[in-house]
Amino acid sequence: MMKKITEYFVTSEAHYLNRRNFIKQSARLGVGLATFRAFSSSAEWMQGGGLSDKMISTDYGKELALNSFKEITNYNNFYEFGTSKRNPAKNAHTLKPKPWHVKVSGECLKQGDYDLEDFIAPYQLEERIYRFRCVEAWSMVIPWVGVPLASALKIFQPTSKAKYVVFKTLLDKTQMPWQNRPTLDWPYIEGLTIAEAMNPLSLLVVGLYGKTLPNQNGAPLRLVVPWKYGFKNIKSIVSIHFQETAPLNTWQGQASSEYGFYANVNPAVDHPRWSQARERIIGGGSFFSPEKRKTKLFNGYGNEVAHLYTGLDLVKNF
Amino acid sequence: MKSRIYTQGLIWLRIFNLHMVIPWQKPLLFILLLTPFLLLLSDALLGNLIDPIEEITNPTGQWALRFLLLSLLITPLNKILPFSLIKYRRMISVFSFFYACLHLSIYLIDQNFELQLVLVDVMKRPYITVGFSAFILLFLLTITSTNKMVRCLGGRWKKLHRLIYLIIILVIVHFYWQVKSSTDIEPMIYGLIALLLLGFRINWKR
Ligand code: HEM
Numbered sequence: 364m365m366k367k368i369t370e371y372f373v374t375s376e377a378h379y380l381n382r383r384n385f386i387k388q389s390a391r392l393g394v395g396l397a398t399f400r401a402f403s404s405s406a407e408w409m410q411g412g413g414l415s416d417k418m419i420s421t422d423y424g425k426e427l428a429l430n431s432f433k434e435i436t437n438y439n440n441f442y443e444f445g446t447s448k449r450n451p452a453k454n455a456h457t458l459k460p461k462p463w464h465v466k467v468s469g470e471c472l473k474q475g476d477y478d479l480e481d482f483i484a485p486y487q488l489e490e491r492i493y494r495f496r497c498v499e500a501w502s503m504v505i506p507w508v509g510v511p512l513a514s515a516l517k518i519f520q521p522t523s524k525a526k527y528v529v530f531k532t533l534l535d536k537t538q539m540p541w542q543n544r545p546t547l548d549w550p551y552i553e554g555l556t557i558a559e560a561m562n563p564l565s566l567l568v569v570g571l572y573g574k575t576l577p578n579q580n581g582a583p584l585r586l587v588v589p590w591k592y593g594f595k596n597i598k599s600i601v602s603i604h605f606q607e608t609a610p611l612n613t614w615q616g617q618a619s620s621e622y623g624f625y626a627n628v629n630p631a632v633d634h635p636r637w638s639q640a641r642e643r644i645i646g647g648g649s650f651f652s653p654e655k656r657k658t659k660l661f662n663g664y665g666n667e668v669a670h671l672y673t674g675l676d677l678v679k680n681f
Numbered sequence: 682m683k684s685r686i687y688t689q690g691l692i693w694l695r696i697f698n699l700h701m702v703i704p705w706q707k708p709l710l711f712i713l714l715l716t717p718f719l720l721l722l723s724d725a726l727l728g729n730l731i732d733p734i735e736e737i738t739n740p741t742g743q744w745a746l747r748f749l750l751l752s753l754l755i756t757p758l759n760k761i762l763p764f765s766l767i768k769y770r771r772m773i774s775v776f777s778f779f780y781a782c783l784h785l786s787i788y789l790i791d792q793n794f795e796l797q798l799v800l801v802d803v804m805k806r807p808y809i810t811v812g813f814s815a816f817i818l819l820f821l822l823t824i825t826s827t828n829k830m831v832r833c834l835g836g837r838w839k840k841l842h843r844l845i846y847l848i849i850i851l852v853i854v855h856f857y858w859q860v861k862s863s864t865d866i867e868p869m870i871y872g873l874i875a876l877l878l879l880g881f882r883i884n885w886k887r
Contacts, residue, residue: 438731446865448735499861501732545864617862636806636859638798643791645732650725651790653734 414508415573417488424492430503432572434646440497441579441598442546443532443539450541451579458538458599460576460583469529469605472520479583483569485518486510490573491566496628496662498592502642507587508570513561516603521557525605529554530586530597539599547613553597554610554624555588556671564589564667590664592626623681627672628662632681710769714776717744718783734791741784746852746871748777749819753849753878771826774845778823781816808858815851818844846882849875 441451444458463479488508495503516528534550536542542549559565566587569576576582581598588595594614614622621635630640639658647654661668672680721737730736752774755766792798802809822842824830831838853875857868 434731442862446860446862446867447739448732501735544866546862546866547864617864636808638802643732643734650733652793653791655793 412575413573414488414570414575418490418508418570418573419487420490424494424504424506427492427494427504429492429506430646435503435505435571436577436580438645439580440499440593441581443541443549443551443599444579445541446546452577454540455578455582457540458533458578458582460578460599463583463601465584465600466602467519467604468602470522470525470607471605472522473518482515483510483567483584486514488569489566493564493566493587493589494662494664495589495593495596496642496658498594498622498626498634498639500634500637500639500642500658501645502656502658503645506572507566507568508573509566509568509587511563512565512567512586513563515567516560519603519605521605524607525557526607527554527556527605527609528560529602529604529606529610530600531602531604532597533599533601548616550601551597551613552610553586553595553612555595557605558671559588559668562588562668562671564664590628590661590668592628594622595626625672625677625680627660627668627677627681628658629660629677629681630658631660632678707769707772710772714748714773718780734787737787738784738791741780741787742856745777745780745784746856748773748780749845749849749852750871750874750878752777753845753875757878757881775823775826778819781819785816808855811851811858812855815848815855818848818851822848846879849879 437452438448439451440446440448441455444451444454461479465477465479465482466475467477468474488510490506490508492504492506495505521528530553532549532551533539534542555565566589568581568585568587569583571577571580576585581596581600584600585598586596586600595612609624612622612624614626615624628639633639641655642658644654644656659665717740721740724730725733725737752770755770755773759765759767789799792802803813804810822844825834825838825841834841853868853872856871860868
C-alpha cells in the first residue's frame with residue numbers, strides 16, 4: 364500500500380514539536396510542500412536530473428576543496444556492481460532508480476510503503492559538502508544533496524523502543540548482477556543508534572553536485588554519516604526499520620574483528636590489515652608523491668558528534 | 682639467361698629461409714608480455730587514473746601472478762603439444778618479476794619511501810610479510826636465471842628453482858589475505874588454477 368506522506372504530515376509534526384518550534388516549522392512546511400510540487404511535476408527526478416533550483420546551499424564544508432564529479436562517480440565501492448572501484452560506474456546502468464519505494468517498519472507509529480518522491484518531497488533539499496573517509500585509507504570531499512535524516516525519521520514517529528535504525532539495500536540480482544556472487548551476505552544492511560541517526564550531521568542523500576545521484580553512487584537514496592567510514596553510508600535504500608536491539612551490519616558479520624558496529628573514523632584504531640593513521644587524498648599530490656593527510660578522530664567532526672560516545676571505549680567499540 | 686633465373690631463385694629462397702630462420706617468436710612474446718605495462722603507462726600519462734596508487738598496484742600484482750601461473754603451465758603443455766615451449770619460459774617468469782617490481786615500487790611510493798613505515802608493515806601485516814617473502818624469493822630465482830648462473834649451479838639450479846612452487850603459494854595467500862571480503866571468489870579462482878598446476882607435478886601413480 365502506498366501512503367502519501369503529506370496526509371499526516373501536519374499532525375505528526377505538531378505531535379512532537381512544542382508550540383514555539385511549531386511556528387518555525389510551519390514556515391518550513393510551506394517550503395516543503397512547494398518543493399513537493401516542484402518534484403512530482405518535474406521529469407527531472409531521474410538520473411542526472413538537476414536539483415540546483417530545488418536546494419539551498421549551507422555552510423557545511425564551504426572551506427573544503429572538492430573532488431571532481433569524475434573522481435566521485437568513477438572511483439568508489441559498491442560491491443553489488445563489482446569489487447573493483449571502476450566497476451560501479453561501468454556496471455550500475457542496470458539499476459532502475461525510478462520508480463522506487465521505501466518500506467518503513469518496526470518500532471514506529473507510521474509504518475508503510477512510501478513512494479520515494481513522496482518520501483523526500485516534504486523537505487527542503489540542502490547541499491552539504493562533507494569529507495568522505497573510506498575504511499581503505501583514502502578520502503575525498505563530496506558535495507552531497509539531501510535532507511537531514513532526523514527530520515525524515517521523526518515523521519514516522521519512532522516509539523520509545525526504537526533504539527536503532529536499520530537500513531537495507533535493494534536485493535535484486537537482475538538489477539544488481541554481482542549479488543549473484545557470494546562476496547557479501549546480501550542484501551547489504553547498515554544500522555545506526557537512534558542518537559546517531561538523529562544527529563544533525565546525518566544526511567539522507569538524493570544527489571551530488573546538484574544532480575540526482577548517479578546509479579553507481581547509490582541512486583536514488585543513500586545514507587551519509589561523514590564521521591564514520593564510508594561503508595556505513597548504505598546505498599540504494601529500500602527499507603528503514605526501527606528496532607530495540609542492535610543489528611548485525613553486513614561488514615560486521617563478514618569480519619567482526621575488522622569492522623565494528625560503530626565504524627567511527629579513528630586514526631588510533633588500525634584495521635588489522637592496514638594502518639588508519641593517514642589517508643591518501645584522491646586527486647592530491649603527484650604521481651611519485653601522492654598527497655597524504657593525518658586522519659582525524661571522527662573524520663574531523665568531533666565537535667558535532669563526540670558527545671554521542673562519552674564514556675564509550677572507542678578502541679573496544681570500533 | 683638460365684643462370685639469371687637460377688640466381689634470382691636462389692635469392693628468393695634465401696629471403697624465405699631468412700624468414701624462417703630469424704626468430705620472430707621471442708620478440709613477439711616480449712611485446713605481448715610488455716603490453717599490460719604499456720597500457721598502464723599510457724593510462725598514467727593520459728591522466729586516466731583516478732587513484733594511480735591503487736590502479737597500478739592491483740593490475741601489476743595480478744599480471745605478476747598471471748605470468749607466474751603461465752610459466753608453470755609450460756611444463757604441462759610440453760607433455761601435450763608436439764613441440765616444445767620451454768624456450769619461452771624464462772622470459773615469461775622474468776616478466777613476472779618485472780611486474781612484481783612495479784607492484785612493489787608503487788607500494789613504496791604509497792609509503793612515501795618511508796622505510797620505517799615499510800618495515801612496520803612487513804613485520805606487522807601478514808599479507809605484506811607473505812608478499813615480501815614471495816618477492817625476495819622471486820628476486821633470487823630471477824638473478825639465478827642467466828645462462829651463466831644456470832651453468833654454474835648445475836644440478837643445484839633445478840633444486841633452487843623448485844622454490845617457484847612455494848612462491849606461487851605465498852602469492853595466492855598474499856592475494857587472499859588482502860581482499861576485503863573473505864568470500865570474494867577472485868583469489869579463489871587463481872588459487873584453484875595454482876592448485877591444478879601444482880597437482881600436475883605430483884606423481885600420482887607412485
Ligand atoms: C614486497 C612485496 C609486496 C608488497 C609490499 C605488496 C603489496 C601489495 C598491496 C599493498 C596490495 C594491494 C592491497 C589493497 O589494495 O588493499 C597488493 C595486492 C596484490 N599483490 Fe602484492 N605485494 C608484494 C608482492 C607481491 C608479489 C610478488 C605478487 C605476485 C607475484 C603480488 C601480487 C599481488 C596481487 C595479485 C594482488 C591483488 C591485486 C588485486 O586485488 O587486484 N604481490 N600487494
